[in-house]
Each structure stands twice: as C-alpha cells, then as structure tokens.
Amino acid sequence: LVLVGLLPGEAQMGLVQVRIKRHRWHPKLLxxxxxxxxxxxxxxxxxxxxxxxxxxxxxxxxxxxxxxxxAHCTMTMFGPMVPPNVGVMAFRSWKKVDHFRIAxxxxxxxxxxxxxxxxxxxxxxxxxxxFKNTAFIKNMFNSDLEVSKYAHTKIQTVSGIRGEIKKAxxxxxxxxxxxxxxxLMSDLVLCKCWVKVPPKEFY
Numbered sequence: 625l626v627l628v629g630l631l632p633g634e635a636q637m638g639l640v641q642v643r644i645k646r647h648r649w650h651p652k653l654l655x656x657x658x659x660x661x662x663x664x665x666x667x668x669x670x671x672x673x674x675x676x677x678x679x680x681x682x683x684x685x686x687x688x689x690x691x692x693x694x695a696h697c698t699m700t701m702f703g704p705m706v707p708p709n710v711g712v713m714a715f716r717s718w719k720k721v722d723h724f725r726i727a728x729x730x731x732x733x734x735x736x737x738x739x740x741x742x743x744x745x746x747x748x749x750x751x752x753x754x755f756k757n758t759a760f761i762k763n764m765f766n767s768d769l770e771v772s773k774y775a776h777t778k779i780q781t782v783s784g785i786r787g788e789i790k791k792a793x794x795x796x797x798x799x800x801x802x803x804x805x806x807x808l809m810s811d812l813v814l815c816k817c818w819v820k821v822p823p824k825e826f827y
Contacts, residue, residue: 628666636705638737639823640664642712644699644730646691651723654691654714657824660727663713664706671701672824673714676741687743687821691728698733702825705735742818749813757803759787761813765797774815781811789815 646654654660656675661668675688676698691697699714714728749764761779765771771792779787779801787803801813 631707633705634707637703637827638705638735639700639739640703640706640735641733641739642699642701642730643696643733644691644712644714644728645696646693646728647724647726648694649724650727652727653693654727656687656689659826660701661715661718662701662703663715664703664732665710667704667706669703669827671703672826673699673701674741674821674823675699684818685739685741687741696730699728699730700739700741700823702823703827706732708732708734739823741821741823743821745817745819747815747817749815751807751809751811751813752798754807754809756806759801759803759807759813760793760798761801762796762798764813764815765799767797768792768795770797771799774817777815777817779813779815781807781813783808783811785811787813 657672659670659672661670675691676685677688678698679686685698688697710732712730712732713726715725716727747764749761751759752762753760771789774789777789779789785803785805785807787801790800790802792799
C-alpha cells in the first residue's frame, strides 16, 4: 500500500516548463500544439505542449515548430504545478503500436503562472509617397493603433537602407518613416519583430 499526498502548491494549475528530449527510438519528431499524453510524477494526463529554445546571449525563449532531433529543448504545457526535477515521460498514445511508444523523456525545470515565448515575425510594406529621406509606407499595418505600438521600431528596405517608424498617418495603418538615404518607390520595406506565442491551456 502506497499513500501519496499533495503539497498545497501542487493542487494549483499553471504552466510547467520541462527540459525534454525526443527518445532516439521514437520514429517521429514532436510538433508544437499536438496533444501528448504525459506522465509527470504520480499524475497521468493529456496536454498540448509548446516547444521553445533559449537564444544564446539573449534572455528570450524562441518558439519551435518541432522538437529538436538529437538535442534537448524546452516544452511548456498547462497542467498541475509540480516541483523542479520531477521526471516526465511523453506518449502519443497508450495503445499498442508497432514502434517504440515513449516519445520523449525529461525533467521539470520550473512552474509558473506565465512564460514568455516569442516567434520572429517579418512585416512587409511599400512606399506610396517619398520626400528626400522621409517616406510614407502602406500595407504593413491594419490600423493606427498597430502603428503606435511599433513606433520608433527599426525598419529596413530590401536594398539595405535602414530607417525608423515615426508616426501614424490616418487610420488605415499607413505611417511616416525616416531613412538614412532616399528610397525608391520600387523598394519593399521590412520590419523584423518578435511576437508573443501563448501556450494552449488544455488539461
């Protein structure tokens, strides 16, 4: 007979980060937002994980579409909070299959109400008016609210001329930007930024 008790913190729900590695005998990579069956400590439950990797030199968790093939990555999932170093095993199915059933193994890093996971986003716009080093850009944003959110963000043309978003023009998402040099009407303007990826809360 085994008696098990839960600490007060373990009864709460939240996000759990796990350092995980795909099992080398499992034939497929694991995909973000695909349901997995998890064995975490004493518990067995289903959740929808999000894979990410910490950028070296940057304190940033970068979203991964798939788990890494022969290396560890971070898996963030919604479920009961657990203390660090608890063992984790992931399965695609409990049923009998013709290949190795354990998809991934790892250990819990930490539990928290929220984790910041981001992915790279490239926005493209085109100029519709040019005055020396100032240009008016359209088709990059949908509203003036989006423009004000990205005010003073660095932008760049395809030919390599750097600039900065200054101010919204009208309500349709057009804006005024200044550049190092005069740009051409044929230039495309790029804005590289990071957008937050919220993990799915499924338990």
